[in-house]
Amino acid sequence: MGNSRLKLVLNAFVNPAEPAHYLPLARSSNASTVFDFPRSSLDDPEKRQRRRSGSGSVSAGSVAARRRSPSLDDDSRDQSPSRLDADPSSSVDHPHWSRQHRHVLAVVLAVAAFAGVYSLTTPEVLEKARTTVGKGWDRVTGGRFSSIASQEANYFPSSTEVPPGASTWEPACSPSTWSSGRWTPLDPPLRPHTSIWDASPDFHAGACAQNWHRGAWYLGVVPPGTEPGLEGEAQADGQWPMSGYRRRAAGYRWEAGSETCQAEVEQPWLEREGDGEDEGTVKLLQDLVDRGAWLIYGDSLSEQQFFSLSCALYPHVRAVWPYPSMSEWRQVKEEHLFLVPDSPLVKSGKLRVPEDWDYDGSPLVSHVRTDHGLAPDELVSLFQTVHAKSAPRAFTALYPNLTSLSPFSPPEALLTDVETFSPSLDYTLQLFLRPSQYRNISTSISPSYAPSTTPPDALEIERQATRSGSYRALIFSTGAHFSARHFNLPFKPEGGPNAQIEFFDLALREMLNRFARALESASPEERRGKEVVVRPTTMGHDDCHEAGGPLDEEDEKKSSWWSWPDMWRMNEHGANIVRDFNHPLITWLDISRPSNLRPDAHTNDDCLHLSAGTGVVEGWTHYMAYWLRERAAWLDKGR
Template sequence: MATPSFQLDPHSVLTKDMFLSVARRNTRTIIAAGLVSTLLLSGLLYTSDAPRSALHFVSSSFSSASTGSTSWPTQCSPEDWSDGEWVQKSPESYPLEHFLSLYPFNASDPQAPNYTPTPEVTRHPLAPLGFAGCASGRERDWHLGMHDDGTPDRNHPEMWSYVVRGASYDWIPKSPACRMYSEQVSREQFIRALVEQGGWFLVGDSVTEQHFFSMSCLLYPHVIATPDYAPHGGSGPRDWPQNLYLNPSSPLVDQLKPPAGFDIKRTPLVTFRRVDLLFEPSELDAIHLSMHNSSDSVPSTLFGPEASESYNLSPDKYLSIFTAPLPEANYKVLLVSTAGHWTTASLPGARDPSDVQKEATNPAVYKTFVEAVRVWTKKVSGALKEPSVGQGVKNSEKQVLIRAYLPGHEFDCHKETGPLTRAAIRVEGNPQLRFLGLDKPALLRPDAHSLSDCLHIQIGAGIFEGGHGTFGTLWRICECDLGLEDT
């Protein structure tokens, strides 16, 4: 795989810093499933006996009103951070109309496919999205809404202004103490934390994969991504492990102080594993049958030939990866998100214990989800209590974060020309648990989705990236607790 170049234009302002096609008729179901599943997950983990020092939570914005104050390691709580609005970037830092003029593309023009980028676009093709480049090669056009040469996605050329305008906003909290968290996260600072303090392991569905892709852009050119998708036409099996490694050509290499045992070629800084339903199918089947006392009146499997496709892995497998020692791993944070595939389409065999004669219903799926999370929490708790083996971040130092699922918007989201301006969001917490309500900004952005649907997020729109996005805010709000305050 080609190594990213470090010859960045010093005059460029912006280079610093699945459902692949959701059917319209299913949009409301997906939104409802995401919201309810996230609420259940947060509630069950809140009442679990998991180690309170190790499990932290990113709860849904639709949780109940706060019941008390929470002590935070920083001056900005998630509740304060979530009280804000999307503000269009200043013309000096983001010349919106200028970017729109650089990409003169008329979809009705028969010569449109022959459009040649201007020299300015050729020099900085991803400038409208705020990136110097992206390390990951997987489905780049879909993630970015544009091609690597700066031309619009040829499948959706009429939506070019939607892409550019979507990337023209910053999230600004009302609290002065929180506004410093809206500053762009330094790539160099982030790299140092991942190398010296420990990496991130992302587990979830295609929305979580978008988080991974966004990080590959945020940290570019200091990271390289595996696998190389070029020989596979930019795609490949969705359950392939994806990793970001420190780029040996990065000028940061000589400045970093990695822990003993760190291997630049073997120790990933960030890993993504596609896991839609927390467990592999046979484990979920066993959980479901246990809810019905192994009764013959329920299907033997939740899945079957009619089930929609999902990708899954046993928690025994991904927890063993998360807790592995150097040089194979040195993870500090496990970031988990689930909800989008907890539907009757994915689990047609789900039965409600109160009425097993009914076909799969949403309540039946949710009750299965409840029991699955109980089992999952026990497994996570047990893994974190195991004695550490070898070098690297100790199990007692690791963190597990449950991110609120981003439920998406209605099917006509691409008609939106800007963010929403109001939402009623309250975040519940207590002194022991960290509830990070990081989904409000995404809920206010129907204008920031991928071009193929209204569930996935447009990379570069600020939902994931920088100090304004999920990763940047998670990183900054938790920096003291995650040991990053000195990086």
């Protein structure tokens, strides 16, 4: 079938002028499914040109077209009445019936040809692919689903749950508009020798709920001590001072890119009455109680957002960490913030809490540590799909550098000796959708997740911690750990062939499909109000401690160390992948520009992590709180 004819057939099923809403395969439908691959957006222009000049466009039917359908084999064609050597009774004795038969047969053959071309994308064949290679090709080739049966009630999401336009909706203050602002200096500036809390204007209480480890590092004070002291005043008991670098970093406020954004997103966090809380804190806490908790799923940068929230929401929350910490850096597998019953906001009635609220089993914010979004064994299994014999041509077109590599022997040799911290994605999805039910955080390969590291008392603490939980948003971010530090994959940060970036693309597509399938399989009650938000990773800056202040514009040239150039590409790819996936409940929230403008706001001992309290990490919270609140209001109107 030629390209023009193929387009005509496809147009009967999908209107290419309108982006199709994500419609997973129905659990009780045998409707055929068209697999629509996204535009090529995965490489630099030179690589895209090479791809265009190569094999041409890629379709999901490229492999299926080479297969011979049972209805089109030689035997069946030999018995066709349209052949001169067929049974003579069919054409000689019944000429009128023969013309009708030929017409009907032509239609049947056309339909059969179409079915043959796209047989790889039927639910039955996709399921066979999953059992054959461990992963469905639909998960890793970048497509999105649309269906000729999209109007059937058994397809998710229904219009009663998610109104049309959910995947393209934006609030009055869009992420791009909010991010287009600038950092403005405080007037008057902070004076030298101020305290760390005065240099953390969002942390009103002068303390943090998460206070058991790494607090000095999160706040940008090193070497680490129990509590940070004043700038320049090292103390004999092991406490260390705040540096001038950290104080200067707190001397700026984010001015959003429009008056609407400033009024709606930033201003609520700036106004306080006496010792009372600002409007932004109260609104966020009320939304967490009314709409559901945030589940932050990511690496140490996401961990910093959890810590920041534990400071910004203190003394209204307390922290719990069920599992023992990991490695010499004491990373935490999972941690939660709970509402405190004697919070001043609860006592005063400014925060409305249901009478039966479970203060010990309903987290407001949780964080699950993951370096890559997938556990080590999941990453190894995912890489094995690269060399599966049944891989369609679309796969090799998307991942040419990965597919050119030889298999690892043993498969675990993909991983370096640096331990990867992450539970399985299934564990996190179970927590997100069914927090009161059993889940197992143990995994293979990673020593920190061996069963011996999660004693029975820790498992019981974790089970009780989420017994009444209800999550609204899964906030995911990764990128920094897709590097030669963790994977034995070739890369050229200066822009050449890069298998690290392709593996990031592969892992993100795998995760998006598993997010979507988990939402599809959830009950309406489990799914109600859920959102998956993907946040771009944050850039490091060369010689950050020499920076004199914020940048006016983003500058990739200032992020040339380590694998930081790759992270720019990963963010670009991630934005395209999530957008092309087109799921109404999964959003790429591009709010990275404000942090990319701050080479002066990193921690004192590295140039990637950001100091909590300087307003940079807190800005993520400001905008996410606004976006989720506006999103909920829009969804309520559309139902």
